[in-house]
Amino acid sequence: MCFLWLVNSMRNRVVITGAGVVSSLGDSSSSLQLSLCSGRRAVKPVELFSTAGLGCPLGGEIPCFDAQKYLGRRNLRPLDRTSRLVASAAQLALNDSGWSGSILNQEEVGLVLGTMFCSVHTISEFDRRALEVGPAYASPMDFSNTVINAAAGQTAIIHNLRGINSTISTGITSGLQAIAYATEVIRSGRARAILAGGADEMCFESFYGFDRAGLLCRSEHSAGDFPIPFDKRRNGFALGEGAALLMLEDAHFARERGAHTLAEITGHGCGYDCSQGEDEESAVNSIALSVRRAINDASAGPHEIDCLSASANGSHAGDRHEAKGVFAGLNGQTRKLPVTAIKSMLGETLGASGPMQAIALLETMRDGVLPGINGLEQVEDDFAFDMISSDNREIDLETALVNSAGFDGHCCSLVLARCNEN
Amino acid sequence: MKHSRVVVTGIGVVTPIGTGREHFWTNLLAGRSGIGPVRSFDTSAYSVHRGAEVHDFEAENYLSNLDAAHLGRASQFAIAAARLALADANVEIASLDLERAGVSMGTTSGEPREVERFDDLFVSKNLERVGPEFLALYPSHVIAAHIARELQFGGINIMIPTACAAGNYAIAHAFDVLRAGRASLMLAGGSDSFSRITYTGFAQLGAIAPEVCQPFDRCRKGMIPGEGAGVLVLEPLSSALKRGARIYAEISGYGLSCDAHHMTAAHPNGEGAVRAMKQALEQSGTAREEVGYISAHGTGTPTNDRLETLAVKRLFGDAAYRVPISSIKSMLGHTMGAASAIEAAACALAVYHDRIPPTINLREPDPECDLDYVPNHAREHTVRVAMNNAYAFGGNNASLILKKCEEPQKGTKSTNKI
Amino acid sequence: MSTDEIKARIKKSIATITSLSPEEITDTASYKDDLQLDSLTILEITVDAEYQFQVKIPDDVLSEIRTVDDTVRVVQQHLELAVA
DSSP states (O other): OHHHHHHHHTSOOEEEEEEEEEETTBSSHHHHHHHHHTTOOOOEEOOSSOOTTSSOOEEEOOTTOOTHHHHTTSOOTTOOHHHHHHHHHHHHHHHHTTOOHHHHHHSOOEEEEEOSSSOHHHHHHHHHHHHHHOGGGSOHHHHTTSSTTHHHHHHHHHHTOOSOEEEEOBTBTHHHHHHHHHHHHHHTTSOSEEEEEEEEOOOHHHHHHHHHTTOBOOOSSTTSOOOOTTBTTOOOBOEEOEEEEEEEEEHHHHHHTTOOOOEEEEEEEEEEOTTTTSSHHHHHHHHHHHHHHHHHHTTOOGGGOOEEEOOOOSOHHHHHHHHHHHHHHTTTTTTTOOEEOTHHHHOBOGGGHHHHHHHHHHHHHHHOEEOOOTTOOOBOTTOOOSSOSSSOEEOOOSEEEEEEEOTTSEEEEEEEEEOOOO | OOOOOEEEEEEEEEETTEESHHHHHHHHHTTOOOOEEOOSSOOTTSSOOEEBOOOSOOGGGGOSSSOGGGSOHHHHHHHHHHHHHHHHTTBOGGGSOGGGEEEEEEOSSSSHHHHHHHHHHHHTTOGGGOOTTHHHHSSTTHHHHHHHHHHTOOSOEEEEOOGGGHHHHHHHHHHHHHHTTSOSEEEEEEEEOOOHHHHHHHHHTTOBOSSOOOTTBTTOOOBOBBOEEEEEEEEEHHHHHHTTOOOOEEEEEEEEEEOOSOSSSOOTTOHHHHHHHHHHHHHHTOOGGGEEEEEOOOOSOHHHHHHHHHHHHHHHGGGGGGSOEEOTHHHHOBOGGGHHHHHHHHHHHHHHHTEEOOBOSOOSBBTTBOSOOOBSSOEEOOOSEEEEEEEOGGGEEEEEEEEOOOSSOOOOSOOBOO | OOHHHHHHHHHHHHHHHHOOOTTTOOSSOOTTTTSOOOHHHHHHHHHHHHHHHTOOOOHHHHTTOOSHHHHHHHHHHHHHHHHO
């Protein structure tokens, strides 16, 4: 432990100085927390496109999303929905962390964005138009949004973000992986400030893919079953959307510029399950490895983790693997660990999910309330969690574990510590 | 904390001019072109018809655990390149700590042919034929995931889809991971498959040349879309020495920047490119005069080649005229997310063999592009340091530095453990 | 189709693509210098015009298109060619 402390003390510390979120349950950390703690559910019948013929009619779309509200009067035609979500979240995060336009002219702030699809909808629309009317009439403007780093590029242009700009694509864990990537960049001294997080939009193409793969929750009628993480009755997840970005800064730099620090990222870890969930032992081991790596990186012991924000989204196997994997990763110390799973209300927001989990925890650090898991009534018998229910829980949150795990085999874990020195 | 030094011990490539390191390098030095009429889809509705496709590729030759029918083309290329790289590095998978063996890959489009299939069915009103496999085939992360699944690598697994600079980004990330001791071995590179979506888009931008790719030539008319994959085996110097591996080159640093200017056009002053190169030199402790070869992004478009030349001159000053700089896209076309990975492989080989591949089709000099582009013929030249530059849509710029690893003996072929 | 009809449709497209107000989109305003449109946006306007009027403008003519009047003129020329 001493050696780890010594190693860790020689790298730059990474703090969170602000957050920006555009979600189906609010466009600020506080409104998101309020919605989560009042058990408000964003998952409802999809209106963005028709779900006729599909097995699941539900999704957590952002109703009436208007990026102009965040970005002002500029022309947004060149941006597709994903880019608008990211650029909007970036504006909110920059505001929240006190980065004005003039400072951005002087400092090279970076952007690391996690996204599973970026915009498969734009890619598909571009291709379909070419098929229907001929390639000579395909839209050049849409083509510029068919690259997976488009949203990160568009956002950098709008906000003058000239530092490291990277896009990370690791399925559901993309957003948390992006935060981990950015953390390492700042630790190494390569950058002082990076917006890091993730986004994915809800669109017919990805919805169709998830539905056909049998991953979405099934419901006989639109007011029926919803995603219920960790519950015995769970039968899949509901797709959501959104964008969530954290402003990460070198702690010393943040202090020097007088920034308000919300929390510190003390550790991260990841793993990959080659069986992609087909083999329970392999899946559980990968998640356990991810958790262990994160808490070791944070020089923390399992007993120091005050709560878990789980990736659980209602997937039958996925939730199970996570419960077992976290149990193993924390050396069995999960009975007294308060657990939340906000995908019960937001749905599965893919690239945005991990960062949204982190942002919600920042609020819990502030107001001491951990949201309950909406709809949870019957926890699986062999999930070793006692402090898990649909009720909110009051906790004094110093150190949190954020977990992200996907059906595709990726897993990523983050440790956040409250900053007490403001 | 002492960081590990990171070296390249294996190279695997699938390219329009050859699959496998030897075949590729021989053809590269011979100035062979992989550009020809597009075969994978009908281009009669387009005003351009040429591409750089990989022909006669049999994925089954490289697969032991996965089924080619369940893999998109970019994944097939990537797995092939990964297997070739491991074989080239003489690495026995059985000897690896698989939880510390990782994959870091770049791409521009992921598996666009899967989306094309979806769209074909959508447009013909047969969407019900899209099966459950669509999701497992399409999103870009599947490329790195498929490599891991084929090889059972349980370590870091990451996809960095930063378009035409993705290969450099992926290699840079693998470099960081190894330096920090978070892995024992990394497969790093990039992969992209030919697609009508990409072809249509570049055609609409007026960016595709009608016949050949002629970087830096006065009459250059554009780029030629291509496909392929490049994967490097990267490991700590200490482990390479311990197992007597052949070391092609050392990765000694990189620089990343963002233009934040325009989605498809570079900054008019080459500003972002200069910053990326400068950072790469500074991080690797390299003086400008030490650079013995620059692998250019060199797409062959009028704008890129002019701005890239400007950026090199701005950073290197008079030294720019003494550094050979060539674009192998003149032969390979633009292999998108694979490009800078394949170019990094070429840089590693240039460093190892002290030979520089040419820029072919360079007949008429352009007054605005007046550097030494190694026209038409490969050249023997001592290359202690190579710089690999890549620029992408979205304004992503990446420069990678590879150096001769002069410390150890060149290893003999033997199977050794990591 | 009359010149005015062509012009009206093109201006409507430009408004959609750029979010500029109709008053700003004058016949002779330079796309680049007066309306501050970048090359991608100008290309989008041109391709949209090609699609609307089902014409194909050769690449070597594109650089001549700098204003609404230019777009209208080139579209009209190619409409006449198509009829001829």
